[in-house]
Amino acid sequence: MPLSREDNDLLTRVENGAPMGEMIRQHYWLPAIPSSKLEAGGRPFRVRLLGLDLVAFRSPDGSVGIVDERCAHRKASLALARNEEGGLRCIYHGWKFNPAGEVIEAPNHTGDQAQFCRHVKVNRYQAADRGGIVWAWLGQGETAPKFPDLPFVDLPPTHRSVTSTQVPTNWVQGVEASMDSSHVGVLHESTTQMTAGGGNERLIMTKALAPKLEFEDRPYGYRYAALRPLPDDRFYARVNNFVMPWFGIICAPHPGGPSTVFFSTPVDDVTHRAWFVHFNATAPLGMTIMSASPDVWNFPPLPPGGPDDNWGQNRDLMKRGHATGFPQHLGTEDFAMFLSQGPIADRTTEQLCSADGAVLRVRQALLKSVREFMAGQTPTMAAHPDLDYRRIQSIGGVLPAGTDWRVLTETA
Numbered sequence: 001m002p003l004s005r006e007d008n009d010l011l012t013r014v015e016n017g018a019p020m021g022e023m024i025r026q027h028y029w030l031p032a033i034p035s036s037k038l039e040a041g042g043r044p045f046r047v048r049l050l051g052l053d054l055v056a057f058r059s060p061d062g063s064v065g066i067v068d069e070r071c072a073h074r075k076a077s078l079a080l081a082r083n084e085e086g087g088l089r090c091i092y093h094g095w096k097f098n099p100a101g102e103v104i105e106a107p108n109h110t111g112d113q114a115q116f117c118r119h120v121k122v123n124r125y126q127a128a129d130r131g132g133i134v135w136a137w138l139g140q141g142e143t144a145p146k147f148p149d150l151p152f153v154d155l156p157p158t159h160r161s162v163t164s165t166q167v168p169t170n171w172v173q174g175v176e177a178s179m180d181s182s183h184v185g186v187l188h189e190s191t192t193q194m195t196a197g198g199g200n201e202r203l204i205m206t207k208a209l210a211p212k213l214e215f216e217d218r219p220y221g222y223r224y225a226a227l228r229p230l231p232d233d234r235f236y237a238r239v240n241n242f243v244m245p246w247f248g249i250i251c252a253p254h255p256g257g258p259s260t261v262f263f264s265t266p267v268d269d270v271t272h273r274a275w276f277v278h279f280n281a282t283a284p285l286g287m288t289i290m291s292a293s294p295d296v297w298n299f300p301p302l303p304p305g306g307p308d309d310n311w312g313q314n315r316d317l318m319k320r321g322h323a324t325g326f327p328q329h330l331g332t333e334d335f336a337m338f339l340s341q342g343p344i345a346d347r348t349t350e351q352l353c354s355a356d357g358a359v360l361r362v363r364q365a366l367l368k369s370v371r372e373f374m375a376g377q378t379p380t381m382a383a384h385p386d387l388d389y390r391r392i393q394s395i396g397g398v399l400p401a402g403t404d405w406r407v408l409t410e411t412a
């Protein structure tokens, strides 16, 4: 069923007090910047989340901080600040802000400095450096929500890579795609072949056949098993997870291989950041297309053109057999689709089919949570008593016909 105009707005908009933005702000940690971008005592980085302009930095002692970009005094940008022991010092008049965002020095004020500083109003945010990402909690109060201890978070840095690109469309288009398995064999036909090199038959087969999908609600969102019969008397099962509010955890293409977590986080109503965490739980990742990315803050690349030249689509390459004409990266193909859907996709006139169950469930989970929030409740999926991110498993395996796929997971 298509969404009403009101529900499409409720689902997608996050700025200026929109309920979805407020719900996310209060109940979830937001990925802000790859940890590797922040050098101890180095330059602060401008970061925009939910339409809020912020600055992320790493103090000389290694701790990370996220503060409002505009200085509380007369609103100069703290992206230009000096990064000193104990905090950022605005280069305009020298006010100094600690990593919690509080003013600790106002050298141009005569009188009782300490007392004056205590009375300057600031927003205080919590920051955390986990899993190769600096995260921010932008909510009210002292008690932060449960941290998403996803499978990559506690791995050594050698076992994972984190990259991210800013995409000029709404975030929900990205979240939907991470769970939309029926696009993979079509949109990514050529990039998948290029990556698998023809040597991974199971991977290619998984893209080629329409699987039977079985869904299951979980405390954090849902999971689904994609079940494909094999020529012998067995079947291949892949279990993927959607974790509120934006994580798609995709199982490894083969046992012992790297898995991926995709997430699309709202920069503002019409911009998102597409994150790709590629990880191997049991071995160093080594050089992959992701870990060898030239710039972790701008990878994968956006399509090379704008709408006037079909986003730089290469039709000559298509004549030679490429599926999309976007050979840059699998992510580039996704971004081209998001851009072509428009800044905020119109879900009021869609005509969905049987393959769209996972996309519908993403929308349902988000809309249920925001409605609970608007009713004054804590969203069930943000504070479920059984919410344990460490137990989430995305896993695949070959099983004898008639076996319950849940035997693959610990959380059957």
Ligand code: FES
Pocket (backbone or CB within 6 Å): 071, 072, 073, 074, 075, 076, 090, 091, 092, 093, 094, 095
């Ligand atoms: S504007 Fe920052 S100290 Fe004056």
Ligand SMILES: [Fe+2]
Pocket (backbone or CB within 6 Å): 177, 183, 184, 187, 188, 330, 334
């Ligand atoms: Fe995709």
